[in-house]
Amino acid sequence: MMTRLALRSLANRRVTALLTLLSLTISILLLLGVDHLRQQARDNFAQAVSGTDLIVGARTGPVNLLLYSVFHIGNPNNNISWDSWQQLENSRDVAWAIPISLGDSHAGFRVIGTSTAMFEHFRYSRERALEFSQGEAFDDLYQVVLGARVAEALSYQPGDEIVISHGTGAVSFADHDDKPFTVTGILRPTGTPMDKSLLTSLESIEAIHIGWQQGSLVPGLGASAEATRQMDLQPQSITAGFIGLNSRMATFGVQRMINDYPGEALSAILPGVALSELWSTLGNFENLLRILSMLVLLAALMGMATMLLASLNERRRELAILRAVGARPWYLLLLIQLEALMISLAAFLLGWLLLNASIQILEPWLVNRWGVFIEPLGAQAGLLGKLGLFLGSALLAGLLPALAAYRKSLADGLVVKT
């Protein structure tokens, strides 16, 4: 009967009850959403690179180098000369080295110039190598391997021809349309920025830039795709490189050697160290978001308490009737708390559903625009704890109107004086 009373009573005040439900739902959506995004972003970042001992680039901050080399966020301010890279690659401690050259794109997806060492040595998540779902690696000029998301978004198959654009904007006005590329393979999904990248050889990148200066093809300097094959396509420089060492012990020595490299100003970073530096930078921002979403929740809970408290005046008769038919004052206190509990539980479920729905809807956009992979919230482990914490705070907020009902019913007795 108490459940029926609470439900009918809420239904009887459905406009205010629904508004309260809505504000609680939004605050839950925000709270769960912020927390989930934070967790997902961390997982995403932590998975993107693994097994790489050092990342090398032009002299810059560690976070910046990590962001542009691994996550393709932002742009490098300088390159590494090919000579320095060669010297590094051939040094005694280095087991493998993967060069990357950024700067071109296709339909808004980044094109990475690299070597086949990428397929051999690059690792992500927990020591996982890149695998092909279709086709194979490039082994000639004008060949390209697609990340899973690129192939899916643009419906490409091995054998398709594509044109690479100069620059990294989503819309490009300078296309390398004189030298189309052939798709040779498509990678399996990795859940890392690799999925929205196109991989080709450094030589191919060099080839399509023959005769280009300052971002456009200088008339008369270009060469046909076939003529280019005869030219020297050794790159002048690369953007950055991933390095694996023979021994972990050597890491700091090699890092120091690179940082002190006399030929040019270089930086070498440890991916894990740079990541934790990134977290500590983002930590304040995350905390701010969390505090804000908690304040929103607090406001919504206070709104609920206000709603319940305001309803008590019109419900004094109701409470007196319940007392007259034998309800204990405690019953009235619990009745109000049950209403608070019902609204909060509904708000939590609704907020959870809405969050999952919006993740489903926004996911393609998030991946394509930001390269962030957000998994559905699902029934993750911490969720029950959060639900408990939320319901607890709802009961705490409900205590105020519930106690008021208790006190009012004791003071009024059977006869309500208005």
Added chain:
Amino acid sequence: MQQKNSHGVKISNLSFSWPGGAFALEIDQLQLQPGERAFIYGPSGSGKTTFLNLVSGVLAPQRGTIEIGGQDICQLSGARRDRFRAAHMGVIFQQLNLIPFLSVHDNIRLPLVFSRDKTPGSDIDIRIEQLVKQLQLDLSLLYRRADQLSVGQQQRVALARSLVNRPALLIADEPTSALDQDSRDAFINLMNQTAAESNSTVLFVSHDRSLQSHFQQSFDIAELAGQGVAS
């Protein structure tokens, strides 16, 4: 059932005062036989509210006894008094007796919920239907929302609710004040008839002395209350 109604109502040496001494009520003696119907004259400010709260067990007196159906409710804890009220008393007010958003059926059933009556649902339904017919209400009203009924219908539903537990004591607080003269007499007759069937003692409190003729005994609350002074 007969057992619990063997005493009617007996109040003796009752003394109650609000904290701070704002108002006090004292009753030396008030005794009613089972099934007896009493009119209590209680104009506003006479201590009527306090009297009703005491008799129904919502308030506890500092001293004295209130026996209802042989049970001194002053000996009971607050929670037990509430349950006793649910099981053995019926209460009906001036107006707005019903919970507006519940059905008529749910409203009538309420005292049985709070007395944790173990009677099977089908028997309760039969009892409710009998009461509703007796009170000249249409059975089709049972599953309507209470606030869709007219005031006269609502008061009869409230009467059904106050009698559904076959109470030892029916407390009526001006239940006819919202009705016109004809309905008033009809309502009181109906109330007295139905209460007689469950042998319930009736305490009818009103400021309208013209209703006094319907009752076997009448008291003035001011006289009962002795030196009680209204705040």
